[in-house]
Structure formats: C-alpha cells, structure tokens
Amino acid sequence: MVISDSGPGATYQAAGVDNERADLGLKRIVDRVRQTWPQGNEPGAVQLDIGYYASVIEAGGIGLAIATDGIGSKAIIAQMVDKYDTVGIDCVAMNVNDLICVGATPLSMVDYIAVQEAHPDLLDALAKGLCAGAEMANISISGGETAQLPSVITGYKEGFGFDLAGTAVGTVALDKIIVGRDIEPGDVVIGIESNGIHSNGLTLARHIFFEQHDYTVETQFPELRQSLGDELLEPTHIYVREALAVLASDIAMKALIHITGDGFLNLSRVDAEVGFVIDHLPPVPPIFSLMQQLGPVSDAEMFRVFNMGVGFCLVVPAQAAERVITMVEGHGKKAYAIGYAVADPEKQIQIKQKGLVSQGKAFLKSD
Numbered sequence: 001m002v003i004s005d006s007g008p009g010a011t012y013q014a015a016g017v018d019n020e021r022a023d024l025g026l027k028r029i030v031d032r033v034r035q036t037w038p039q040g041n042e043p044g045a046v047q048l049d050i051g052y053y054a055s056v057i058e059a060g061g062i063g064l065a066i067a068t069d070g071i072g073s074k075a076i077i078a079q080m081v082d083k084y085d086t087v088g089i090d091c092v093a094m095n096v097n098d099l100i101c102v103g104a105t106p107l108s109m110v111d112y113i114a115v116q117e118a119h120p121d122l123l124d125a126l127a128k129g130l131c132a133g134a135e136m137a138n139i140s141i142s143g144g145e146t147a148q149l150p151s152v153i154t155g156y157k158e159g160f161g162f163d164l165a166g167t168a169v170g171t172v173a174l175d176k177i178i179v180g181r182d183i184e185p186g187d188v189v190i191g192i193e194s195n196g197i198h199s200n201g202l203t204l205a206r207h208i209f210f211e212q213h214d215y216t217v218e219t220q221f222p223e224l225r226q227s228l229g230d231e232l233l234e235p236t237h238i239y240v241r242e243a244l245a246v247l248a249s250d251i252a253m254k255a256l257i258h259i260t261g262d263g264f265l266n267l268s269r270v271d272a273e274v275g276f277v278i279d280h281l282p283p284v285p286p287i288f289s290l291m292q293q294l295g296p297v298s299d300a301e302m303f304r305v306f307n308m309g310v311g312f313c314l315v316v317p318a319q320a321a322e323r324v325i326t327m328v329e330g331h332g333k334k335a336y337a338i339g340y341a342v343a344d345p346e347k348q349i350q351i352k353q354k355g356l357v358s359q360g361k362a363f364l365k366s367d
Contacts, residue, residue: 010297011204011301030050043058044057045057053099053258062174063172064171068165068166069098069165070163074090077202079157080156080157080229085129085132086233088111088133089136089236090198092139092166095168096170097239097312098168098258099170102177102179103172103178103256105172106137107171109130109134109166111130112146113163114146115148115153115161116150116160119159119160126162182272183254183272184341186318187316188316188317189267189337189338190315190321190325191282191310191335192333193237195234195237196287197231201261201305202232204297209291212295213294217232224286241331245328245330246314257270257313264278265358265363270315272341273344275341275342275343275348277340278338278353280339281308281338283309284308303351303354303363321337
C-alpha cells in the first residue's frame with residue numbers, strides 16, 4: 001500500500017484551528033489532573049482514563065458519568081443569522097451524546113452562559129433551546145451560571161457576543177460501562193444520520209463560505225433546502241432515545257461512538273485492538289459537497305473534520321445489525337450498516353469508497 005499526502009486545498013488548520021498544538025497542551029493538562037485522582041477504591045474513584053467521551057466515577061456503588069462541552073463557533077452563526085433559540089439544543093446534544101457513549105443514561109445538565117451584554121431576549125432564546133434539547137434527551141436542566149464579561153466576550157453582532165456550554169451527568173452500572181473493549185472482527189458499524197454540520201467544523205465552514213467567498217447567511221444555494229445561514233444553524237441531532245432503546249434490549253452493544261471533532265477518526269477511540277473498514281457510506285448531505293467544491297477541500301480533510309452525514313455510530317454483532325437499524329429508524333432517524341471491525345493493533349480506519357486510510361490524526365490517500 002502506498003500512502004500519499006491528501007493534497008492541497010482548504011484545511012481546518014489554515015482556518016485557524018490547530019488540533020496538533022491543542023493536543024500538546026491537552027497532554028500537559030492531563031498529566032496534571034491525573035494527580036488529583038483518589039487512590040484505590042476511595043469515594044470518587046475514577047473508572048476510566050482520560051480520552052473517552054465521558055468520565056465515570058464511583059459514587060455510592062454506582063457509576064456517575066460526567067461530560068462537558070459547548071457549541072463552539074456555532075455561536076457566531078447564531079449571531080450572523082440573528083437567531084438564538086436553537087443553539088441550546090446543540091449544547092444539550094454535545095453533552096448527552098457523549099454521555100451515552102459510555103453506556104450511561106443521561107439525567108440532568110447545568111449550563112454556563114457568558115455574554116457580552118445581558119440582553120433579556122437573548123438569554124430567553126438561549127433558555128428556550130436548552131429546554132427543547134432537554135425534552136428531546138429526557139433530562140432536566142437543574143441549574144447553571146450566567147456571566148456578563150464585556151471585556152472577554154466579543155461578538156459578530158455588537159453587544160450580542162456569547163458563549164454557551166454545559167455539563168451533563170448520568171448513571172451507569174459499574175459493570176456495564178462501555179468503551180469498546182469487547183469489539184471483535186466482523187462486528188458491524190451502524191451509522192445514524194446527522195442533521196448536517198452539527199457543532200464541529202464551523203470554523204472551516206465559515207472560512208470557506210464567508211472569507212474565501214463573499215456569500216452571506218441569506219445566500220440560497222439550489223442544493224440546500226433553506227438559506228445558508230439556516231442550514232449551518234440546524235441543531236445537532238440528539239441520539240439518546242435510540243441508544244437507550246438498544247442498550248435496554250438483549251443486543252450485545254459493543255461500542256457507541258459520537259462523530260464530532262476529528263470526524264471518522266473518532267472510531268479509533270474504542271478500547272480494542274481493532275480497526276474499521278467503512279465500505280458503505282450513506283448519501284452525503286449537500287452542505288458538505290458544497291464546502292468541498294468551494295474550498296476546495298480534500299476527501300481526507302473532509303472526513304477528518306466533519307461527520308459527512310453520520311452523526312453517531314453503534315458497533316454491534318453482525319447478526320443484530322438489521323434489528324438495530326429497525327430500532328433506530330423507529331425513532332425517526334435513518335440508519336445504515338456502513339462497515340465492520342477488523343483485527344488491527346494500529347487501529348486504522350479505512351474509507352474504501354474514497355481510498356482513504358487513517359494514520360495518526362489524519363486521513364491519507366492509499367493507492
């Protein structure tokens with residue numbers, strides 16, 4: 001196999017997001033915070049190493065799962081469109097979708113809203129989205145914090161700058177924590193459709209549409225069902241009900257994988273010496289095809305950054321695949337058998353239709 005560079009074109013790093021540098025900084029954080037962990041079986045004992053989707057600690061004999069995340073630069077899209085009542089759904093989604101990846105049932109979330117100015121209508125709209133997301137995920141919003149930081153928060157729309165993040169908690173039996181350790185060659189990857197770009201890769205999207213080209217949020221592309229701004233603002237799908245339905249069944253769930261930052265490279269986060277062959281990609285939403293054409297952006301970069309139409313994956317035994325697809329579609333989302341696990345200590349991800357293979361934190365062309 002000959003592996004070559006992905007070629008020229010627009011990249012996430014050129015748009016201002018340097019994941020390699022961030023990983024170096026994260027390593028330093030991790031080295032420090034591990035020193036805070038209780039030793040042995042003390043209360044609060046950490047059950048998972050850092051690097052998976054959610055943390056789990058022991059709390060009175062049960063696993064307390066914790067996840068924290070925000071909406072990133074989707075806040076800028078909200079300001080550009082001047083619409084703020086859906087990004088709360090994204091905030092809930094980014095947190096609960098991570099919680100279910102360890103097999104946890106999400107229970108509640110607290111939010112953090114930092115604003116440039118405390119506009120009552122802005123805060124009310126953000127709360128509306130948070131409550132809508134909570135209903136979709138069947139959780140409560142049990143508290144939060146609002147901070148006015150005019151010297152810290154700036155915005156695309158003067159006075160309306162904001163940041164939105166949250167922390168969600170859930171429970172999982174200590175002997176039922178899922179990290180992909182039991183995956184075997186031949187297990188099938190079920191991909192569940194995304195709702196477009198979700199909440200990752202928007203810096204590159206903005207770079208392509210609004211900096212490289214002079215499009216506006218009102219621009220209408222014939223390929224899109226709505227204006228460009230509304231398409232980029234589409235809320236992230238919440239996958240809680242589908243995942244919990246499968247977890248509650250007699251199906252041996254092997255792994256749950258949220259396709260967020262790092263795109264399809266997220267598949268390699270499972271705790272087993274397996275790689276994945278993706279050989280049946282579902283239709284790619286038009287927003288991704290537009291970005292790739294206008295960038296231009298290589299296939300390698302697209303699959304490294306974006307979900308490409310697959311927002312969440314389940315890994316299950318082959319004999320359960322059709323049943324899982326039926327269960328997921330019973331909750332209103334399309335699902336597909338997109339690939340399978342193979343024995344591979346290097347944990348490579350192969351995307352056959354695009355001739356891509358992962359190497360470290362990148363996809364490269366294979367010939």
